[in-house]
Amino acid sequence: MGPDLSGSQREQPRFMVGAAIGTGMAAQSATRGGADFLIALSAGRMRCIGEPSVAAMLPLRDSNEFVLSFARSEILPRATVPVYFGAASFDPRLDLRELVERIARAGFAGIANFPTSILIDGQYRAFLERSGVGFGRELELLQVARERGLSTLAYTHTAEEAAEAARQGADIVNIDLGWNVGGVLGAVSHLRVEDAGLMANAIAQQVRAVSRKTRCLVEGGPIVSPRQLEELCQIARVDGYIGGSTIDRVPSESAIEVVTAAFKAIGTLRQKADGLETRYNPRRFPRPLWGHSQAAETARALFNRLTTTDYPVVIAGEAGTGRREIARALHRFGPRQARDMVSLSCANQGAERLKLDLFGCMAGMHPSAVKHRLGWLEIVHSSSLLLDDADEMPPEVQRALLDAVEAGSFWRHGSETPSPLNVRFLAIAHQDLRHLPADRVDPRFAEWLGCFTIVLPPLRERSEDLPSLIDESLRTIGLRRQSEPKSLDPAAFRALAAHHWPGNLRELDSVLEQAVLACSGGVILEQHLPPLGAEIVASARNFSSEKEWILHGLKRNRFRRSQTADFLGISRKTLYNKMRTYGLQSASGPEGE
Structure with missing residues (x-):
């Protein structure tokens, strides 16, 4: 056999990633990114010349000669991981053994059945099967490859096809979810990630019922980003992923379009250079807002709208996500930047102490006030006050502060005359204040302070x-x-x-x-790198309810109950009891876990 890519000897096989590509540059980049194997496909080459992947299914040229021509000259010389050859078997005149021998002598580690009849349906698919050049012939090709000592990867679409491929000894079964969506040339599909996960999981279970050694990977359909793959893997127990369009076409389309547009903008909009620099220069944004994730883009857009305003803003997120850095940047870019921002801790302080800190006190009106005591609302006049851990502020103080904001003035404790309130309020919290129960945060206070909330994801x-x-x-x-x-x-x-x-x-x-x-x-x-320690137990404090905390742990560990209990830092019995309490007992993990 070819190289052992199945990982069947491992107790817990690693998650595999394959790249279905058509150029040497894509081979180098995917390998540097950590791809475990490559597949030289005619579809990969078609994408690179501007055609959709489905063009590989058309009888435009001899597919096998086409793949040999570019794979031998570009991919094999640059590959440092095993390379599979995407072989077509539609031609009834084709000698399968002769083809396999040529592929083996060229230096390929394995063979995959592509172009493939699994992407054809209806009467034409039935005609191919009756003519002996359908999926059955593709499995015959893989059988010849195994006899030659090559590894085999079977493209499948249905549970029956996947099970039959596993039954005939395929090392890897690729559960193809259809042509990829996304980008300019992407297919149109109504298949949701959740439905794709359920379908892939059902097919993978049938494959494992036939062969425990066969690895199950997924490809195509609605999976366009790593986040969508993560969502699918929370539902489906699969062993890896094969990226085609998502590795070469979609990133290239986006990157080339963005870079070209940027160069074009420099040439045609030079008169707006100052404005463009202010708008697009990443240095304008604090580092926690950098990146291309949807969460980063959303937070960055809201930050950009709020920088020149005087609105109160809450920055919500876990410790270490950069909340204070965002608050400092909002003050630095805001209209009160001439004076320093002041931070006030709201955690672990009683209501009386916090009120004195905020509003101040006249001499003799409190045992601790021997002389007049200025409050922060007075000291920070015309500047910004950062309420640190605002979600820990006692509700009594929340209401008193809101009353002062609505009145536009406040009273020192014991004073007979009000002082004007001229402060911008910024706050950091673990969660969006509007999502917390009323016994922790007054709803009116949450709506005022948290009207604009920048959420920083972990x-x-x-x-x-x-x-x-x-x-x-x-x-x-x-x-x-x-x-x-x-x-x-x-x-x-x-x-x-x-x-x-x-x-x-x-x-x-x-x-x-x-x-x-x-x-x-x-x-x-x-x-x-220093030792990267084990994951810290997910704290229930970061979730709005214990049920949400338990469900987060189950999803993160793909509903494996033993691993979930370890992740949450509770016993397995405690986890079972909590699942029963919250009606989560139907969430069963693989193999009875």
Whole structure:
């Protein structure tokens, strides 16, 4: 047999990623990104010449000769991982053994059945099967490949096709969800990620019932981004993913279009250069808002609208996500930047103490006030006051502060005359104040202070933003050390990408600081990274209810109950009891877990 890509000897096989490509450049880039194997496909080459993948199904040329021509000259010389050959078997005159022998002698590690009849349906598919050049002949091709010692990857679409491929010994079964959506040339599909996950899970279960050694991967359909793959994997127990359009066409379309448009803008809109720089320069935005994830773009757009206003703003998120940095930037770009912002901690303070800190007190009106005591509302006049841990402020103080805001003035404790209120309020909190129960946050207070809330997602939920965040952190470290910024080796990046980041950006900065110190050269290798500790137990405090906390743990661990209990830091019996209490007992994991 060919290289052992099945991972069947592993107790817990790694998640595999394959790249179905058509150029040497794509082969190099995918390999550097961590691809476990490549598939040289006619569809990959068609995408690179501007045609949709489905063009590979048309009888435009000899598909096998086409793939051999570019794969031998471009992909094989540059590949450092196994390469599968996408072989067509539609031609009834084709000698399968002769084709397999040519592929093996060329240096390919395996064979995949593509172009494939599984992407054809209706009467034409029935005609192909009756004529002996359908899926059955493709399985015959894979059988010949196995006899020659090559690894085999079977493209399938239905549970019956997948089970039959596994029954005949395919090393990998690729559950094809249809042509990829997304981008300019993407297909139109109404298949949702949730439905695709259910379909893939059902097919994978049938494959495992036939062969425990066969690995089940998914490809195509609604999966266009890593986030959508993560959502699918929360539903489906699959062993990996194969990216075609999502690895070459969709990123290339977007990148080329954006870069070309940027160059065009420079040439045709020079008279608006100042305005464009203000709008698009990433230096205008604090680092926690950098990145291309939907969450980062949403937060960045709201931040941009609020910078020149005087509105109160809440920045919500877990510790370490950069909430204070956002608050400082809002003040720095705002109309009150001439005076320093002041921060007031609202956590672990009684209502009486917090009121004195905010409103002040006349001499002798409180045991601690020997002289007149100014409150922060008076000290911060014409500036910004940052309410740290605003979700921990006692409701009594919330109501008193809101009354002062609505009146436009406040009274020092014991004073007979009001003082004018001229303060911009910023706040940081663990969650959106409007989503918290009324016994913790007064609804009127939440609506006033939290009307504009910038939500910062945890780093583990914005993995696509890691490259830009890492680059900026390394640049900042280089400036501070007065040296050239170091770069990151692909293996080191993959180690960082696999980490859960319980400490968010703060932990990322600490890890990179230590790595830079340990690295004497210009490239940080994996061995330069400090030990990345085990995931911190997900705290129930970060969720609006215990049920939501339990459900988050179940989804994150794909409903495996033992792993969920370990992740949440509770016993398995406690988890069962809580699932029963909240009606989650129907959420069953694989193999009775």
